[in-house]
Amino acid sequence: MPSEWKVLKRAVESLDLTSDEFEDYVMVITDVYGDAIASSGDFEDFSEEYYDFLNRKVFPHERVISTLREAGVSEEDLIVFQDGEVPCDDLVKTWNKIEFNIDELVDMAMMLKLVKDYSFYSENDMIESRYRFQKLLYFINKYLKKEESYTISNSVGGELGMLDRTGYRYRFTRRDSGPYSNVAYEDKNRLYAWSLIDELVVSEDGTGEVAERNRRYGIKLTPRGEAMVKRVYDRIEESDSVIIYSWNDTQNKVVREIAGMSHDELTNMVKGDKSLLRAESGDELLVGPEKKFQTSEINFVEELTEEIAHG
Template sequence: MVNETLALKRIGEWADLSGEEFHLYLDIAADVQSEKLDEQEGSERLSGEQYFDFLNEQVLPDERVIDELELAGLSEEKLQRFRDGQVPILEMYSEQYKLDYGLDQVADFVMMLKFVRDYMKLTGEDSVAPRNRLQYLLYLVNLELSKEDTLPNRSNRTTLGNLEHTGYRYNFSKGSGPYSQKLYRDKNRLFAQSLLHEEVMEERVSEGDEPYEISLGENGERLIAKYGKKLDNLDSVLLKEWDLQQRDVIREYGTKSMEELKELVRSMPQFQATPKNEELLKARQRDFDEPVDPIQELMLNV
């Protein structure tokens, strides 16, 4: 499910609410949402557009929400969208997370998609779950790249090894495990474009884990079906090194339980030596010097 509070906030921003009026709307809408979810069987499995439909059908037209919006002086045009259950929630997400980025950002998007595809393919799982598993595994991809210095004809300016030249542009900090806010932001961008899919897990997870599972979205499935062979035979040395490390991480760590994965990462010297909330691992430092096929072609065709 999309972050519930974030969705309601975004709707309030679309309605041009601010200050006390914004907070009053948010409190009322959150209460209505909680009440409606409690009444609805199977609500824990709402995801993506199902959740947006739920908001438009059961939460936003509720008279308590409408009354507050009227008091806030909402324009009649937007107020009618609330009454009719026609608030353009999906467009809010799609517009904010429109894939209109430079090569380096697009490379992160494509390699994350490829990681999810390869994870499911190599482990036999239907998704990456729980959601924080993605943080651990992509951290390990960058960590392993930083331990090697094999890329030819390149002068290093840092001690990051291959991670200076390739890998994800995500800085990881130390929380209960490795954490990158930028990784989650990019995951949300891919979700908004239906390249990734995310939904609540049906099975219970340990306390501290995020009970969501990540798989390819409808557009992601189409992209992989069309370009999967090209993604498996990357021409760029930089992308190939990145890809090989991803596959190695999946093979070595992909089938471990979350408890095993947590224990392994938390016992690593670098993790133990880093104070909580401090930087655990820097991102790739260099930009790609020139277009890296097939990255641009892939994303231009989404």
């Protein structure tokens, strides 16, 4: 089930894990989930049957419990996992009440446009795997980081450093599969939850990416996502914001470069990345800007708020 992150991630939000502890949890529970779902089959929707599956096969698993215990989670909190009493339905309802800030909304709009632009070059009209999706985001930010730094004036006055404000806000760390961002994975699943993208099983050969060890998922826009992109596409392409213009231009270049690569060619490109070669597992590779925009700077914020935040 492609949007498993809704429940898996929110199950530990109240446990006050550090970023490293959270990443350890992500790696373990996605492996456990992948094994469990491979033997149980995909579920069509969020239902009592699916929640029961998580509470029987995933949350109480000894690897999950061990990881949480090593992170210092109290025995009282662990009992909820051990006894299979994680309130999945409440977690999904809470997810649907999330309010997005402007930077999150712009990231997700650019992500939707990425899926759309990539589909122009893909024989299957989709990004061929979650692995490829993550690497596209990484190289977009990496290429932006290489650009010459300069300042620009925004519409409300004052000088702004462009490169510390453009690109996705994601923090990438080193995994066995290469650069990976938990927040990017979360945002992708938010788009899935809002029915703006779909994820289809395209191969039984996994890639080693999170939740893609046992099979490969292609990412494409839904009809609703196509309608959303149509509303903002030209505004992004013709934006007066130099930040948006540079980001979009670099994103288009990365799409054209990577879309024609086979999986092996992309894997070799990733393995040859100098930052990756110097890093150990879990090391930070690249950090995107945390704060980028004021609401008044983005002329399509109303559409974003209406289409994504209010679903």
